[in-house]
Structure formats: structure tokens, C-alpha cells
Amino acid sequence: xxxxxxxxxxxxVHAxxxxVHAARGGVRRGRKGADPGTRHASxxxxxxxxxxxxxxxxxxxxxxxADEVWAVEAHxxxxxxxxxxxxxxxxxEAPAVAALVEDVWAGLEPRLARDVPTPPRxxxxxxxxxxxxxxxxxxxxxxxxxTLTALLLDVAGRGFGDVSLVLLFAPVLPxxxxxxxxxxxxxPAYELTxxxxxxxxxxxxxxxxxxxxxxxxxxxxxxxxxxxxxxxWLLPCLAFTSxxxxxGGLVGVPRAAAALAVLWAAVIVVPSVALxxxxxxxxxxxxxxxxxxxxxxxxxxxxxxxxxxxxRNPR
Amino acid sequence: xxxxxxxxxxxxxxYAWEIVATGLKVRVGRDRMAxxxxxxxxxxxxxxxxxxxxxxxxxxxxxxxTVLRPTEGSLxxxxxxAGGPGGQRALRRRVGYLPQEFGYYKRFTVREFVExxxxxxxxxxxxxxxxxxxxxxxxxxxxxADQRMKTLSGGMVRRVGIAQAIVxxxxxxxxxxxxxxxDPAQRLRFRELLQELGTDTCVLVxxxxxxxxxxxxxxxxxxxxxxxxxxxxxxxxxxxxxxxxVGDSPLERGYSALLxxxxxxxxxx
Numbered sequence: 159x160x161x162x163x164x165x166x167x168x169x170x171v172h173a174x175x176x177x178v179h180a181a182r183g184g185v186r187r188g189r190k191g192a193d194p195g196t197r198h199a200s201x202x203x204x205x206x207x208x209x210x211x212x213x214x215x216x217x218x219x220x221x222x223x224a225d226e227v228w229a230v231e232a233h234x235x236x237x238x239x240x241x242x243x244x245x246x247x248x249x250x251e252a253p254a255v256a257a258l259v260e261d262v263w264a265g266l267e268p269r270l271a272r273d274v275p276t277p278p279r280x281x282x283x284x285x286x287x288x289x290x291x292x293x294x295x296x297x298x299x300x301x302x303x304x305t306l307t308a309l310l311l312d313v314a315g316r317g318f319g320d321v322s323l324v325l326l327f328a329p330v331l332p333x334x335x336x337x338x339x340x341x342x343x344x345x346p347a348y349e350l351t352x353x354x355x356x357x358x359x360x361x362x363x364x365x366x367x368x369x370x371x372x373x374x375x376x377x378x379x380x381x382x383x384x385x386x387x388x389x390x391w392l393l394p395c396l397a398f399t400s401x402x403x404x405x406g407g408l409v410g411v412p413r414a415a416a417a418l419a420v421l422w423a424a425v426i427v428v429p430s431v432a433l434x435x436x437x438x439x440x441x442x443x444x445x446x447x448x449x450x451x452x453x454x455x456x457x458x459x460x461x462x463x464x465x466x467x468x469x470r471n472p473r
Numbered sequence: 474x475x476x477x478x479x480x481x482x483x484x485x486x487x488y489a490w491e492i493v494a495t496g497l498k499v500r501v502g503r504d505r506m507a508x509x510x511x512x513x514x515x516x517x518x519x520x521x522x523x524x525x526x527x528x529x530x531x532x533x534x535x536x537x538x539t540v541l542r543p544t545e546g547s548l549x550x551x552x553x554x555a556g557g558p559g560g561q562r563a564l565r566r567r568v569g570y571l572p573q574e575f576g577y578y579k580r581f582t583v584r585e586f587v588e589x590x591x592x593x594x595x596x597x598x599x600x601x602x603x604x605x606x607x608x609x610x611x612x613x614x615x616x617x618a619d620q621r622m623k624t625l626s627g628g629m630v631r632r633v634g635i636a637q638a639i640v641x642x643x644x645x646x647x648x649x650x651x652x653x654x655x656d657p658a659q660r661l662r663f664r665e666l667l668q669e670l671g672t673d674t675c676v677l678v679x680x681x682x683x684x685x686x687x688x689x690x691x692x693x694x695x696x697x698x699x700x701x702x703x704x705x706x707x708x709x710x711x712x713x714x715x716x717x718x719v720g721d722s723p724l725e726r727g728y729s730a731l732l733x734x735x736x737x738x739x740x741x742x
Binding site for chain 1: 535538539540541542561562563565566568570572574575576577578579580581585589590592593594595637
């Protein structure tokens with residue numbers, strides 16, 4: 159429709175007289191939509207608009223003035239009721255336009271029907287990628303595999319004396335996934351992610367949560383099958399996760415993860431397996447220590463939220 | 474129909490330059506100052522960041538993308554000091570960044586990847602599909618939008634990189650070596666896109682190809698060993714060189730003249 163309405167004079171919308179100036183919801187509030195109390199454009203204006211508004215800008219008889227065209231147009235954008243009335247008016251007031259529209263539709267419809275793109279199958283839904291990156295998947299699969307293997311050995315073999323393998327591996331299981339969640343080497347889109355506004359504590363916690371959401375149920379199964387109480391593996395597991403993140407804020411998450419895993423293997427796993435009895439830290443007596451570590455780690459992570467939105471060890 | 478203009482679109486900008494660096498120093502590793510006392514002001518337009526390898530171009534761009542913190546000096550982006558813990562998030566929503574090593578998830582389709590980046594950049598949820606489609610169309614990948622990233626050629630991957638950088642309609646666009654892997658025809662198209670973006674955006678393109686600068690940039694920033702050597706138009710760069718300088722084009726002669734005049738010869742290489 160006509161763009162002449164743009165050079166509307168000082169009198170503005172109110173020059174329209176009947177109808178439009180009263181349609182406050184439509185004209186004043188732009189796109190927000192018409193409220194129930196809105197008055198609508200008159201049939202005369204809709205009809206004139208359907209006929210092409212104005213050719214000259216002088217409102218003679220049935221024509222609309224430029225400012226009226228502008229106001230009707232603004233109102234139509236926001237008001238579905240008036241758009242419907244316009245659609246009806248086009249049929250009676252401007253048969254030429256209606257015929258043209260019919261003609262264009264007739265030409266377009268067969269092509270539209272053919273070209274409709276089939277919506278692609280969502281391989282990785284947008285909701286999921288807010289929680290998990292593809293880089294983390296292999297590590298989570300590995301964690302599940304290790305837990306199930308340990309469980310199998312615990313239930314079937316009991317090859318290492320009293321030692322529960324599930325209990326031994328529980329603390330380090332989430333560490334790999336957490337490292338993959340925030341690592342330059344493991345996540346190809348790391349630099350893009352670190353530069354994004356969403357980077358930071360929130361994203362780190364989202365990803366850590368998804369790691370735990372995978373690891374904890376599997377451990378729960380393992381704990382139930384081997385008869386270990388949940389607190390005995392859950393606390394070390396959470397403590398290791400938070401310590402990895404806290405240390406990761408200083409030296410980079412993958413380095414922290416590797417260091418903690420090696421430390422755990424050297425200090426606890428190897429001696430336990432060699433001696434055939436569970437290390438004292440994994441008994442109920444060790445629980446307050448794990449709780450303290452968890453609290454400390456969480457505290458450090460929360461205190462340094464900026465650590466996850468800058469590059470670690472840039473090359 | 475009537476264009477809808479929001480108050481944010483017509484609000485006056487409260488700053489003179491999109492990027493203002495004063496005495497900026499950025500340390501990389503233990504003891505190397507990759508950016509060593511830089512004073513620079515950049516406004517709207519396409520700025521070519523030229524310099525030899527190892528000049529600190531990537532470090533400078535990372536600092537501007539706020540993923541590296543300045544060691545000394547001050548940096549103002551869009552009129553706000555960069556590096557503040559609170560303002561950084563709002564600032565980053567208005568910055569587009571293509572890193573030199575553009576990493577992506579191979580199993581994502583082009584659309585999924587750009588959508589994911591739009592989510593990371595906190596583009597309002599209702600605007601994401603349209604913004605993604607627009608960005609993908611601008612880099613000429615609309616017909617490939619639903620193919621997986623691993624089926625794309627190197628040049629196409631680079632274009633996805635550009636699409637993700639512009640998906641949030643940034644006010645500052647930082648492109649680190651964007652023309653690597655583009656064939657000549659794509660490079661021409663890319664220069665057109667740069668000029669288009671440069672009309673209302675502060676675009677900083679790092680490159681070591683002098684001809685990219687000549688064709689697409691309104692402004693040249695010559696950078697060597699962490700310091701600003703020259704800032705001016707491509708014509709001024711060309712005028713700095715004489716017939717005795719090394720190079721095949723006036724711009725290349727100007728480039729080598731300025732780098733030598735600064736007491737920095739390229740050595741044997």
C-alpha cells in the first residue's frame with residue numbers, strides 16, 4: 159500500500175476524524191495487540207483502504223488522506239479483527255485486487271505444495287544442547303561402562319577381598335565428563351563457548367548437572383546391588399566433582415581432572431586393591447571429610463564465577 | 474507496510490568509538506607481552522588488522538572478545554569498560570567473534586550449530602529461528618542449512634563460522650583470519666558481505682593478506698610486536714611505500730616500508 163502516509167503532517171493521526179484516532183490499543187501501542195476496549199476503524203476507512211487508500215493524498219469523497227492511510231495501516235498491523243474486515247472488504251470493494259490475489263495464489267499453490275521442506279529430524283535437540291555437548295558423550299558412555307564393569311566384578315568375582323570396586327571408582331567417575339564439559343582440548347567449540355555471554359558459572363553448573371544426572375543413577379544401581387549406602391559413594395563423587403571445578407578455575411579443568419584422577423589412583427585405588435581392604439576414607443568415618451571437601455570446592459567455584467568465561471592456557 | 478522501529482533502534486549511541494584501547498597490555502604465558510602498550514580507537518566501518526605472524530593479532534582480538542583480560546591499561550567497548558564482572562554479559566551479547574581455530578560439532582547440522590550459538594549468545598528464544606535463517610542466508614548457505622557440518626568443505630565451514638558470529642546482529646564483529654580456506658569467488662562474496670556489515674557495525678578483520686584489506690576495508694591497522702605501527706586508509710598505506718620497497722603491489726610496498734621503517738625487518742622470512 160501507499161507509503162505516502164509516512165510524510166504525515168503535524169496534525170497526525172487525529173486528523174482522521176472518525177474511528178482510527180480512538181483505536182488507542184492499535185495505534186499507540188504498536189505491535190502489542192489490541193486490548194478489549196479498543197475501537198476499530200470504520201467501514202468507510204477499511205473500504206477506502208481496500209480500494210488503494212489514496213492516489214493523490216487529497217481526501218476527496220471516498221478517498222483517504224495520507225495520514226488516515228498511515229493510521230489505518232498501523233492499526234491493521236496490530237488488529238486481527240480489522241484485518242479480517244479488510245479481507246472481506248477487498249472482495250466487494252476492489253474486485254480487481256481480489257482477482258489479482260486469486261491469480262497469484264493459483265500460480266503459487268502448486269509450487270508451495272511441492273517445495274514444502276520436510277522438517278529435518280532433530281538429532282540433537284535444542285533443549286538437550288543447553289545441558290550437554292557432544293564432546294561429553296564419549297566420557298559419559300565410558301563412565302557408565304566402567305561402573306557396570308565394576309559392578310559386574312563386585313557381584314560375580316569379588317576378586318579383591320573386601321574392596322568394592324564401585325566404591326573405589328565412584329569418586330572419579332564424573333571427573334572425565336566434567337573435564338570434557340569445559341576443556342580446550344576435548345571440546346572443539348571451547349573458545350566460542352568461552353566467548354559467549356552465557357559462558358560462566360551457570361553453563362558450567364548446567365553441564366556438571368547433566369554429568370551427575372547420568373553418573374548418579376548408574377551408581378545408585380551399583381550401590382543397591384552391592385549393598386553400599388548411598389552416602390558412602392555420593393559424597394566422594396560430589397566432592398571430586400566440585401574440587402575438579404574449583405581447581406579447574408585455576409589451572410584449567412582438564413588438568414585438574416587428570417591430576418585428581420592420578421592422585422586418587424595412586425593414594426587410594428592401588429593400595430586398596432593391593433592390600434585387599436577398603437581404605438579408611440571410604441568408610442562411614444570418612445564422610446565428614448568428604449562433606450568438608452565438597453563444601454570447600456563448592457565455595458571456591460561460587461566465589462570465582464569469572465574463571466569460566468576466560469581462556470585458560472591460551473596458545 | 475510500516476516499518477516497526479523500536480526505541481532501542483533510534484536511541485543515540487552514548488559513545489564516540491566502539492573500541493577504545495589506552496595503553497593496553499596483555500600478557501600471554503609467563504613473560505611474553507603479546508600486546509604491549511596499544512592505543513587504538515575504532516569506530517563503525519571495516520578495519521583490517523594487518524601484521525606479520527606472531528605480531529599479537531590473535532591475542533588482541535581475544536582481548537577485544539573479552540576472553541583474555543588486559544594485564545594493564547584500559548579497554549572500553551561500546552562505551553563501557555571491558556572486564557567488569559557484571560557488564561561483561563550484556564557486552565558480549567553485542568559482540569560477534571570468529572576465532573582463528575573455529576571448532577564445531579561434526580554431527581550438528583549447520584542450522585543446529587548456528588541455533589546453538591544463538592542460544593549461547595542469549596538471543597531471545599522467539600527470534601532464534603529467524604536470526605539463524607538470516608545469518609545462514611547472508612553467508613550463502615541456505616541450501617546447505619540442514620546438512621551435517623562434517624559434510625561441508627573447508628570454505629563452507631568458515632562461512633558457518635561467519636554465520637555464527639553475525640547471528641546476534643553484533644555491534645562489534647571480530648573476525649580472526651576469516652578468509653583462510655575460501656576460494657577466490659567466495660572471497661569476493663565475503664568482501665561484499667564485509668562492506669555490507671561495515672555500514673552499521675565495527676568490524677575488525679585480522680588477516681595477513683594485503684589484498685583483502687585493499688578490497689574490503691575502510692581502514693588499516695598495522696600491528697607488529699604488540700604495538701600499533703600505522704593506522705589509516707588503504708590509500709595512505711599505499712602512499713607510505715616507494716618503488717625501492719619489497720612487494721608486488723603498492724599496498725605490499727607500503728606494508729614492508731612501514732614495518733622496516735619501524736626497525737623491524739622480517740629477517741630471512
